Amino acid sequence: MSHTSQTTRPLQEYLDALHREGILLSSPDATSASLTIANATDDSRDVRPQTLFVCKGATFRREYLLDAIEAGAVAYVAEQDFGVSIPAIIVSDIRRALGITADLAWNHPSEHIDICAITGTRGKTTTAYCLRAILQARAERLGLPRCPLFSTITLDDGIEVETSTLTTPEPFDLQRHIANAMASGSSALVMEASSQALKYGRMRGVKLAVGAFTNISEDHISPIEHPTFEDYFASKLRLFEKARTAVVNLDMKPECRERVLSAASACERTITCSTTEAEADLRAANIRHERGGIAFELTAGPNVPELNEPLAVRLPMLGLYNAENALIAAACALAVGATAADIRAGLEAVHVPGRMEIAHQEDGLTVIVDYAHNGSSLEALLTDVRDAYPNHEVTCVFGATGTKGVERRYGMGEAAGRLADRIIVTEDDPGKEDPALIAQEIEQAAREAGATNITTILDRREAARHAIEGARRPAVVILAGKGHETFVVRGTERLPYEGDAAVIRSIVG
Structure with a gap:
């Protein structure tokens, strides 16, 4: 169970948030708007007295809402009026409403911790583990709690540890885990951002210190995921709407690279990485196999003053392509305060289950x-x-x-x-x-x-x-x-x- 709790607030604050999002179609009267909301959820099993219940999903049935009312729900959010005994808040987009409601319920936890989110077709998990290892080295140096990680393999929020079922959790779970990470005392959090999470707004309301883009190629194209490559690519690019700093791997097709860089320009800062392009801000050179792993030299241009001299790096994993993943991780880490020593120590100790x-x-x-x-x-x-x-x-x-x-x-x-x-x-x-x-x-x-x-x-x-x-x-x-x-x-x-x-x-x- 979570060691944190939601913030109690009047229903009016949820109405205001949905109105600012531009999705509020109708709301209850002023008396209902003054109701006290101590809990918000989309799971009828989590309902208790003073709950705002969000009716989500194409298969949602009125019976679920009746169960929630019996358990203590006092108002609900939905795309239709179910004609029940508690006030209805009708919205035009329930997915966006989920993210906004969850973020408010947990009192905007992403504003109080540096979140580094990674998207792309290949390398998300390895990059996430490399970054977590670097930030863990930083945490140990500073005497801080362990660095949380939300990945395809594991979900460790600093308080709870469990096997992942989704690369990126659904909104209420995601915000709860971010709140736990903040409460644990950690200064940073590493997470993978899936194309489905970005497309369907699971990360709505989440603010990122860094958004990293590893690469793009065709994947997850199907009637139940992304109908076209364009839909898949556009979903990935939404990551930059949430980030202060963008990290972009230049080692992709030129037409894709230019589009990624264009989207990244919306961020306050962009750090580019490459194993081949001399103009990149952060570069890996002399990549080679060495003693059961790989080694390379990390160098930085003037846009990355955090690294002022070349750094020799070794990874205890095979795969020359893993230099790209480590390079992206190093760029993210530098953007949130890691040092060259943290990078070296973290990467030398990294282990990624089931990867090479x-x-x-x-x-x-x-x-x-x-x-x-x-x-x-x-x-x-x-x-x-x-x-x-x-x-x-x-x-x-x-x-x-x-x-x-x-x-x-x-x-x-x-x-x-x-x-x-x-x-x-x-x-x-x-x-x-x-x-x-x-x-x-x-x-x-x-x-x-x-x-x-x-x-x-x-x-x-x-x-x-x-x-x-x-x-x-x-x-x-x-x-x-x-x-x-x-x-x-x-x-x-x-x-x-x-x-x-x-x-x-x-x-x-």
Whole structure:
């Protein structure tokens, strides 16, 4: 349970906030407006006396509101009048109302802590963990509490720690966790901002110290996510509407980069990063593999006076592309007061579960678990493995999600078809689709890219076993797509799965 509580205020203050947002269509009389609101929620299980209840969702039913009234709700917010015994506040956009109401209920907690939010197609989680590690080093140096992290993997608000179910929580949960982070005494918070959260206003009312944009490519394009790439891209760009400082990775397609920079210009300050562009404000040079990880030199231009001399950096993780993630993290950290020493100490200690994680290594065989779950991520992973392990046979075991992110099966199939020696197609969260049909589409894309050595084994454990036992050493076997995840989605159920790293350990002993 939360260690913080909402602020008690008259209903009129909620009406005023919704009016300022331009979504208030009708409100109750003056007597009702004076009602005392001690709690606001969109979950009928959280209702108690003096609650303002927000009716959300396309599947919302009047029965939910009646349950809330019985539990103590004294007013409700909705897009329609349900004709019940308590005052109605009618709005034109319930999603925007959720964010505004939640922010007010928790008394604007984002105004009292430096929030660094990261969006992009690839690298959000690794960048978030790198940034959290740097800010944790800063916290330890200053004697502050640990740095909270809201990520795809874990949600740690400084008081509560739980496994994440959404990359970015829904508004009332998000504001509660931000309030906890503030109450914990931490000076900064790191979070991932998903395209869905930005599109549907989950972060409405959240103020950011830093908004970082890692990169952009096609992903999450489906009828239940983003209907087009334009919708996906535009949703991501909304991050900058909330931020004081923008951090932009220049290492993306020029036409995308210019659009990102244009959106970032709305912020008070922009810090650009690159591993290739000399004009970037913060640069990583001489990127190389070194002692089971990577190393590079970090240099800054005049727009980043916080770093006044080159800094040698080492990460204990493979993947030259992770220099981009570390670079973005360093830029964010400098913007909220971290030092060069904090950057070095944090990055040297960072660990990201299920990202370029060596699950097993013995003479001539390396097994890697990675979350790469779209075409661009898998291409970057395989390209780096080719570079780090020359003259090794590379086997890639992967599948693709069903129901959503349909383009992934083609992108991943194409990348593996070009860059892997052996391909074993398996299951990965098929949802309501037939995993065999998904595998057929992956195989077709891989063959069109030139692959010939392709096997389909839908049982993920058996696919991993086949890959390892059939590897011709020296060899690298990659189990991609699920990373840290300990579940598999079949139909509408999320079923237990021991995780890719555990599967590898059970095979090799």
